[in-house]
Structure formats: C-alpha cells, structure tokens
Amino acid sequence: MIARIARKEMTEMLRDGRFRWTATMIAILLIGALTTGVTHYRRTAAERDAAKRSARTHWLTQAPKNAHSAAHYGVYAFKPAMSLSLVDEGVDRYVGVFAWLEAHKQNDFKYRPAQDATVIERFAAWTAANVLQVLVPLVIIMATFPAFAGEREQGTLRQLLATGVRPRILFLGKAAGVSLALGILIAPAAAVGVMALVMASSNTTLGDTWLRGSILTLVYLAYFTGFLAVGLTVSALARSARLSLILLLAFWATNAFVAPRAAVDLARRAHPAPSALAFNLNMERELTTTGEGVSGKALEDSVLRAHGVSTLDSLPFNFAGLSLQRGEEQGYRVFDKRYGELAATFAAQDRLSQRLGAFAPLLATRALSMGLAGTDYEQHHHFAEAAEMYRRGLVKTMNDAVRDYQRGGEVIAVSSDSTLWAKVPTFDYDAPALGIVMGRYLWAFAVLIMWLVGSLALVATVARHVSASTLAEGVRP
Amino acid sequence: MESTGSLALAATMRSRPVVVRDDRRIRGPPVRRHDDGVADDCRPNEHRGDQTTLSLTKRRLVELVANDRPIDGSNRPPAVEIRSIVEKEVSVSRTLITLVGRIPRQTRSQDIPMTTSSVPRGLQPPQPMVVARALTKRYGFATALDELDLAIYPGEVFCLLGANGAGKTTTINLFLNFITPTSGTACIDGLDVVTHSLATKHTVAFIPEQVTLYRNLTGLENLEYFASLATGQRFTRDQLLAHLGDAGLAVDAASRRVSTYSKGMRQKVGIAMALAKNAKALLLDEPTSGLDPKASNEFSELLGLMRTRGAAILMATHDLFRAKESGTRVGIMKHGRLVRTLETADIGHADLERLYLEHMRS
Numbered sequence: 132m133i134a135r136i137a138r139k140e141m142t143e144m145l146r147d148g149r150f151r152w153t154a155t156m157i158a159i160l161l162i163g164a165l166t167t168g169v170t171h172y173r174r175t176a177a178e179r180d181a182a183k184r185s186a187r188t189h190w191l192t193q194a195p196k197n198a199h200s201a202a203h204y205g206v207y208a209f210k211p212a213m214s215l216s217l218v219d220e221g222v223d224r225y226v227g228v229f230a231w232l233e234a235h236k237q238n239d240f241k242y243r244p245a246q247d248a249t250v251i252e253r254f255a256a257w258t259a260a261n262v263l264q265v266l267v268p269l270v271i272i273m274a275t276f277p278a279f280a281g282e283r284e285q286g287t288l289r290q291l292l293a294t295g296v297r298p299r300i301l302f303l304g305k306a307a308g309v310s311l312a313l314g315i316l317i318a319p320a321a322a323v324g325v326m327a328l329v330m331a332s333s334n335t336t337l338g339d340t341w342l343r344g345s346i347l348t349l350v351y352l353a354y355f356t357g358f359l360a361v362g363l364t365v366s367a368l369a370r371s372a373r374l375s376l377i378l379l380l381a382f383w384a385t386n387a388f389v390a391p392r393a394a395v396d397l398a399r400r401a402h403p404a405p406s407a408l409a410f411n412l413n414m415e416r417e418l419t420t421t422g423e424g425v426s427g428k429a430l431e432d433s434v435l436r437a438h439g440v441s442t443l444d445s446l447p448f449n450f451a452g453l454s455l456q457r458g459e460e461q462g463y464r465v466f467d468k469r470y471g472e473l474a475a476t477f478a479a480q481d482r483l484s485q486r487l488g489a490f491a492p493l494l495a496t497r498a499l500s501m502g503l504a505g506t507d508y509e510q511h512h513h514f515a516e517a518a519e520m521y522r523r524g525l526v527k528t529m530n531d532a533v534r535d536y537q538r539g540g541e542v543i544a545v546s547s548d549s550t551l552w553a554k555v556p557t558f559d560y561d562a563p564a565l566g567i568v569m570g571r572y573l574w575a576f577a578v579l580i581m582w583l584v585g586s587l588a589l590v591a592t593v594a595r596h597v598s599a600s601t602l603a604e605g606v607r608p
Numbered sequence: 609m610e611s612t613g614s615l616a617l618a619a620t621m622r623s624r625p626v627v628v629r630d631d632r633r634i635r636g637p638p639v640r641r642h643d644d645g646v647a648d649d650c651r652p653n654e655h656r657g658d659q660t661t662l663s664l665t666k667r668r669l670v671e672l673v674a675n676d677r678p679i680d681g682s683n684r685p686p687a688v689e690i691r692s693i694v695e696k697e698v699s700v701s702r703t704l705i706t707l708v709g710r711i712p713r714q715t716r717s718q719d720i721p722m723t724t725s726s727v728p729r730g731l732q733p734p735q736p737m738v739v740a741r742a743l744t745k746r747y748g749f750a751t752a753l754d755e756l757d758l759a760i761y762p763g764e765v766f767c768l769l770g771a772n773g774a775g776k777t778t779t780i781n782l783f784l785n786f787i788t789p790t791s792g793t794a795c796i797d798g799l800d801v802v803t804h805s806l807a808t809k810h811t812v813a814f815i816p817e818q819v820t821l822y823r824n825l826t827g828l829e830n831l832e833y834f835a836s837l838a839t840g841q842r843f844t845r846d847q848l849l850a851h852l853g854d855a856g857l858a859v860d861a862a863s864r865r866v867s868t869y870s871k872g873m874r875q876k877v878g879i880a881m882a883l884a885k886n887a888k889a890l891l892l893d894e895p896t897s898g899l900d901p902k903a904s905n906e907f908s909e910l911l912g913l914m915r916t917r918g919a920a921i922l923m924a925t926h927d928l929f930r931a932k933e934s935g936t937r938v939g940i941m942k943h944g945r946l947v948r949t950l951e952t953a954d955i956g957h958a959d960l961e962r963l964y965l966e967h968m969r970s
Contacts, residue, residue: 132840139825139833146824286820293784294838294885295809599805603786 132296136304137311144274144312154316157262157270161320164259168217169327176331179209191552198551199455202529205233208518208558213505214331214340215347218324219260221506230515232522234455234529235462259324260500263351264493265387267317268358272379274309275362280375283605292599301602302367302594306359313355343565347503353583354496360586364593370605390491397487398480404473417465430454452534459526466519474512481508488578495578502572505562509571513563521558528555650739650795735798736761737811737889737920738783742792745778745944752778754944755792758922762888765911765921767931767952769964770941776924778944780891783922784814796889810838813882817894819874823867827857827877830866835884843884854913855880856906872903879910882919890914892923896930908934932960940967 144150186207193204208230216223279301282288291301325344332340362379369375405413434450435441443450481498488495501507532551569576736759743756753775760766768776781787782794785801785808794801796808821830831848835841852862855876866874875895882890890911896904904927911921911934925931931938932952938960940948947967950960 132837135833135836139822139829142829143822143824286816286818287822289784289786289816290814290820290834290881291837292786293809293812293814294834295806296837297806598785599809600786600788 132300133304133307136301137307140305140308141312144308150274153273154270157266158316158320160266161259161262162323164257164262165217165320165323165327168259169331172212172214172217172331176212182207183209187557190555193552198529198532199234202234202526205231206525206558208232208521210514211560211562213562214328214336215343215504216506217327217331218258219500219504219506220258221501221504222508222511223506230518232518232525234526235459264497264500267355268383268386271313271355271358272362272383274312275359276366276376276379277372278305278309278363279366279602280369280372280605283603284372289603292603298597298599298602299594302363302590306363309359339565343503347500350496350499350579353579354492357492357582357586360590364590367593367597367602368606386491386493390487390494394484394487394494398483401483402476402479404476410473414465414469418462430457448534452530455533456527456530459530463523477508482574485572485574485578488575489581492579492582495575495582498575499572499579502568510563510568514560517560518558525555649741649793649800650798737797738922739795740792743782743789743794744791745782745787746790751944753782756946758946760920760922762918762920763915764937765915765923765935767935767938768922768924768941769928769931769938771968774941775944776941777893780893780922780924783812783891811887812889812891813885813887815875815878815882815890815892815895817897818871819878821866821874821877824865826863826865827852827869827873828862831877831880831884834881838885848884851880851883852877854883855910872899875899875907882914888919890919890921892921894924894926896925896927904930928961928964929957932957940964942967
C-alpha cells in the first residue's frame with residue numbers, strides 16, 4: 132500500500148513540469164558546483180605543492196646573509212586542503228589558506244571577526260555545500276507543500292480518504308514518494324560527488340575521506356529528512372496549498388538567511404570581538420610598551436652584569452642574537468594573550484551559533500559540514516597555531532645562529548654557513564584527527580539529532596492522530 | 609457479513625446481542641451488534657405509514673413462495689410472478705424484490721412462519737445499508753441538518769432533492785465522516801461511521817459532483833491507484849479495463865492523461881472505481897450536474913447497473929427528471945429537514961415537480 136502510494140507520488144511528480152525543471156536546475160547547479168569544486172581543488176592543490184616546493188628550495192638556496200635577515204626573508208606555510216573541501220569551502224575563502232611567516236610578527240592571517248562574511252558573499256561563492264544547505268531544502272518544500280494541501284484543493288484528497296486509506300499510510304507513502312523522486316534527481320550529482328572525491332584523494336587519505344564523507348552524507352540526510360517531515364506536517368494541517376507554501380517558504384527563508392545572520396549578530400553581541408583595525412592597533416601599542424625594558428639598555432646592563440664583563444664585545448657570544456630573541460619572546464606573550472583571547476571569543480561565538488541551530492538546523496548542519504570538510508574556523512586556528520609554532524622555531528634557529536656564529540661587535544655580519552638553512556625543518560602540518568574535530572561539534576550533533584527526532588515525532592504524531600475529517604478540511608486557524 | 613451464509617433457523621423471536629469486531633484489518637472499538645449484524649445504534653427509526661402495507665404484502669409473498677406453484681393459472685414460476693406483483697404493488701418497498709431473489713430453492717416448500725424475526729437467515733429481509741438516526745449537524749446557531757431519519761436498502765436508489773443549502777451535501781459528508789455529527793448517528797452496513805471511520809469507507813464509494821483525478825496520470829492509472837488503495841488488492845490491466853469498459857469509457861481513452869478528459873469521462877472513472885471496489889453503498893453528490901443529456905443518461909444507466917449488483921445508493925441531485933427516472937425513492941429536503949419522502953413509482957414527473965415546488969414555496 133505504502134509502495135503503491137509512493138509510486139504514484141513519484142510518477143506524478145516526475146511528470147510535473149515545474150518540479151522537473153526546478154529539480155533539474157538544482158541537479159545541474161549541484162553538479163556544476165562540484166565540478167568547479169574539483170577543478171579548483173586540483174588546480175590549487177597543484178599550485179600549493181609547487182609553491183611549497185619552490186619556497187623550500189628558495190629557502191635552502193638563498194645566498195649567504197645575516198641569519199636574522201633570513202628570518203625576515205621568511206617562508207610561506209600552506210594549509211593542506213582535505214578533498215572534502217571541494218564540497219564545502221567553509222571559511223577558507225575568508226581567512227586564507229597560507230601564511231607568510233617572518234621575524235617579529237605573527238601576521239598575515241586575517242583575523243577578521245569570524246562570520247563577517249555576509250550572506251550575499253556566500254552567494255558569490257556557490258559551492259556544493261550552499262546548494263545542499265539552501266537549495267535542496269527549497270526543492271523538498273516545493274515537493275511537499277502540495278502533498279496534502281494541494282490534493283485538498285483539487286478535491287482528490289476527499290476521494291482518497293473516501294477509499295478508507297489510513298492517514299498514517301498516506302503520510303508514509305507520500306514521504307517515500309518524495310524521497311524517491313528527489314533521490315532519482317540527486318543521484319547523478321551524488322555520483323559526480325563521489326567520483327570527484329575519489330579523484331581528489333590520494334591513496335593515504337582515501338580511507339579518511341570515505342569516513343568523513345559518510346558522516347557528512349548522514350548529516351545532510353538528517354537535515355533533509357527534517358524538511359520532509361516538516362513539509363508534510365504543514366501540508367497536512369494548512370487549509371490551502373497557498374498557506375502551506377507561504378508557511379514553508381517563511382521557514383525556509385528564516386533557516387537559510389535570517390537565522391545565520393541573526394546568529395552572527397547574537398553571537399557578536401554575546402561575545403564581542405574587536406574589529407581587525409582595533410585589534411592590530413592595540414597589539415602594536417602593547418608590543419611597543421612591553422618591548423621597553425627588556426631590550427636596549429636594561430637588557431644590556433643585566434647581561435653584562437651576569438657575565439661579569441663591561442663591554443658587549445667581551446661577551447662570549449653575539450649580543451645582538453640574544454637581544455633579538457629576547458625581543459621576539461617578549462612579543463610571544465602579547466601574541467599568545469591577544470590571539471588567545473580572540474580565539475576564545477570566536478570559539479564562544481561558534482558554540483553559541485551551534486546551539487542556536489536548535490532554531491535553524493542550517494547552523495548546526497553548516498558547522499558540521501565545515502568541520503568534516505576541514506574548512507571550519509577551529510581547524511583554521513589549529514593550522515595558524517602550528518604555523519606560528521613553526522615560525523617561532525625558525526626565528527629562534529636564526530637568532531641563535533646570530534648569537535653563536537657571529538662573534539664580535541659587527542652586528543651586520545654575513546653568514547656563509549649554508550647548512551644553517553637546512554637546520555630549519557620543512558613545515559609539515561597534520562590536521563587534527565576526525566575524533567578531535569567531532570568532539571568539538573557535539574553540540575551541533577545534538578542539535579541536528581534533535582531536529583531530526585523532533586520533526587519525525589511531529590509528523591508521526593500528526594499522522595497518528597489526525598482524523599480523516601481533519602485531513603479533509605485542514606485545521607481552522 | 610454475519611447475516612449471510614447460515615441457514616439455521618433463528619431460535620428466538622428477538623435477536624441476541626453479541627459483541628463482535630468488524631473487519632480484522634481495521635482495529636476499532638468492539639461493537640455491540642445483534643446476530644443479524646446490525647449495531648444497536650444503527651437500526652433505522654421505524655417509518656410511519658408504510659408498515660401495514662408492507663407486512664400485508666410480505667405475508668402474501670411468503671404464501672406465494674410457500675405454495676411454490678404457478679399462481680392464478682399463470683404458468684410463470686412463482687418468483688417471476690411475485691416480481692411482477694411487487695412491481696404493481698406500488699406501496700411496497702423494492703427491497704422485497706431482493707428478498708425474493710434471495711430465497712433459496714430448498715426452503716421454498718417449507719412452511720414458513722409469518723414473523724420476520726423467526727424467518728431463516730437467508731429469508732430475512734436484508735438490513736438497510738445506509739441508515740441515519742436523528743442525524744443532526746449544527747454550525748453555531750445554524751442547523752445544516754436537522755434530525756434526519758433515513759434507511760436505504762440494497763438495490764434502492766434514494767434521491768435527495770432540495771435547494772442549495774438544504775443539507776444534501778452535509779448529509780453525504782456526514783456519511784463519509786468528513787464532518788462530525790452534532791448529534792444522532794450515521795451508519796453504513798450496520799456500523800457507525802464515526803467510530804468505524806475506516807471500516808465503513810471500505811463499504812462505500814463516493815462520487816462527488818466533480819470526480820477529481822490526478823491530472824498527470826492516465827485514467828487507467830487513476831483507477832488503479834484508487835481501487836488498490838480502497839481494496840488493498842492488485843488489479844491486472846485487463847480487470848481495470850473491464851471496469852472502465854463497464855463504466856462506458858473507451859479503451860483508448862483509458863491510457864490518456866486525465867487532463868484531457870471531459871467531465872463525463874471523469875464521472876465514468878468514478879463509477880469504475882465504485883465497480884472495482886465492489887461498493888455496497890454509493891454516495892453521490894450531484895453527479896450529473898453539468899453533464900450533457902447523453903452523458904447524464906449514460907450515468908443513470910450505470911446507476912441501474914450498480915443497483916442490480918445490490919448497491920444501496922444515496923444521491924443528492926437537483927435534477928427532478930433524473931431523480932424520477934433512476935430513483936426508487938425521493939426525499940425532499942428543506943432547511944436541513946427531510947420534509948417529504950415519496951416512492952418514484954407512485955408519482956409522475958409533473959406531480960413530482962408540483963410537489964417539489966409546493967414544498968419550496970411553503
């Protein structure tokens with residue numbers, strides 16, 4: 132019986148021109164986004180590899196020079212992309228995927244307030260994740276809004292109910308029918324997606340990609356199922372197809388556009404983050420003030436006193452190297468404190484946003500999607516920290532070289548020791564393991580499960596308790 | 609259901625109440641039914657008037673059957689003779705034709721007692737299929753239907769006449785349980801439609817003024833869908849085409865999409881649904897309005913087909929001519945009340961129209 136209803140719903144939907152057009156367009160958009168995603172991914176992956184290699188070669192083959200100059204010369208650090216990032220670009224677009232690492236400054240990562248990116252900008256970057264998060268729910272709504280309300284208006288619902296079919300069976304049949312029709316339309320895009328992922332993954336990462344991909348699929352299925360359930364419920368209770376459509380579109384727009392914006396505003400209000408300008412100004416001021424006292428005369432005096440000598444030239448090492456490193460370390464404290472605060476603020480904003488997902492499932496789904504694709508803010512931050520640690524190692528190696536190799540009063544000494552460059556290891560970044568990422572998104576998981584279970588419970592309650600007479604007429608407001 | 613099959617003599621004058629569950633597929637509260645298969649609340653309220661004539665005729669019929677020989681020098685078999693007598697006995701409900709049709713051969717020569725309650729099962733008059741008892745529907749202060757009493761037997765076509773808003777459609781919606789009665793009961797095949805909403809729907813077929821179908825499906829697909837949902841059975845293409853054929857729809861039309869159908873063709877699919885469902889009761893809401901005379905006539909013939917198959921038919925209509933032609937009884941409704949019931953055989957077209965207008969004017 133359920134299968135019979137499902138088959139009819141599917142046939143009807145597939146024969147309906149409007150649905151066919153919408154769904155085909157969505158499928159094309161999705162395939163298009165995936166194809167551009169995979170091309171972009173492959174091109175940038177190649178460029179990144181090349182850049183990484185050449186940067187390393189440049190570093191190793193740089194001409195003999197003052198080691199500190201070398202630290203200023205710096206290196207690029209590249210954030211490796213996971214293959215799932217072709218599905219969801221996440222915040223990469225806004226925070227960048229590489230950093231310029233040089234002496235004195237923790238820089239070049241744009242720490243704009245996290246979700247500064249507006250909804251409009253999101254449209255500019257049309258990724259598969261956008262299609263899945265925003266447009267597929269729209270198609271589900273288009274398919275479900277007339278499920279009962281439309282038949283009620285046409286008059287077929289009365290005839291259907293006059294056959295003595297159970298409302299519950301009707302609900303199940305209609306749900307199955309819509310799912311099948313959508314499945315047929317999304318299948319090609321899904322196939323393209325799987326192919327793209329397999330092509331983008333190396334042998335070593337393929338297993339991880341499969342696992343992440345499967346979880347991602349489940350996340351999106353839960354997200355979609357909720358829309359299906361809500362769509363059917365509204366359609367069963369709304370008196371007219373028009374009312375059903377309006378209610379569902381309002382919910383869709385709230386979820387897709389209003390809620391993300393509101394979540395950002397709420398999160399910002401609850402956990403205000405400084406603007407990029409104010410942050411940089413403050414940092415600079417703080418660096419100057421704390422720098423005083425540890426550099427210059429005070430440091431000189433204390434070092435001379437400690438070694439029992441009267442001039443810098445009599446020291447057993449080059450004072451400049453020590454001074455530079457001290458200054459550097461002084462900066463670390465400021466960086467750690469300020470960037471730590473900022474990261475904590477963003478994390479707090481993120482957690483709030485995840486929780487707000489209870490009102491708009493998009494928030495939870497988006498967070499999980501980015502997390503699994505390795506393109507969320509947290510993983511960006513993880514990379515930024517690793518890069519910073521690498522920078523500190525590099526600068527220290529160079530400053531130590533200045534201290535140890537360049538004796539004498541000549542500060543601007545030239546190092547001819549090219550093995551020094553090789554002392555700095557290559558920057559190999561390991562992204563956090565899946566378990567750690569998932570641990571951060573427990574809230575989003577909980578919220579998504581709540582959305583799924585809640586919407587299913589809602590539709591089950593309505594299907595179980597709605598009488599044929601209520602279903603025939605709709606609920607009076 | 610329970611009332612058929614057994615030929616054992618009922619031992620007592622009064623039927624005993626037993627508790628049974630109806631259709632096993634449908635879970636519902638157990639009903640107190642008597643062993644003739646009718647729930648307490650579903651016995652029709654006795655009508656005044658016809659009772660004496662009815663019982664007299666019944667007695668005479670039983671005599672005829674009991675004698676089992678040609679009557680009055682006629683060499684026609686008694687059943688045929690009785691039929692013709694009954695046709696003449698205008699005040700007798702057509703139900704009795706069915707009664708006679710159902711008398712098993714071997715019991716005919718036996719002495720048959722005179723009271724119905726001790727008549728063997730097979731001889732008992734059929735129970736009314738569609739029953740309303742003081743059925744009332746109010747919306748706030750407005751009374752859409754006021755204490756309707758009605759009993760329609762298998763093989764009967766009861767036509768509800770009346771102006772718009774007289775309560776005809778309300779009556780049908782109440783029988784379909786699309787609306788809930790304010791008071792009183794509506795029963796189909798001995799079951800209350802409110803407590804047995806789904807079970808009763810398996811017995812009835814509903815044909816609205818406009819049979820609405822899924823435009824993107826063919827007539828055949830529509831029939832298949834509705835028929836399989838109604839019966840839970842699978843139908844072969846040939847079976848479905850046969851039903852559509854019986855309903856008068858051409859084979860080539862059956863595989864066209866319904867969006868190209870005329871109203872008459874849609875109504876035919878509606879009839880085919882009722883045929884496929886093998887409905888014991890038909891609820892028709894102005895099914896012929898807007899049909900051209902030929903299509904309307906075809907529709908009436910189809911009603912005749914359903915009637916000979918033993919369906920009890922309740923039809924709301926504005927068409928006095930159609931009501932007289934295809935109805936066995938007509939009821940005139942006004943402001944939610946059934947003000948007059950007539951046997952169509954008793955009355956000519958002109959008289960029916962005159963009566964109707966009288967009631968409308970008064």
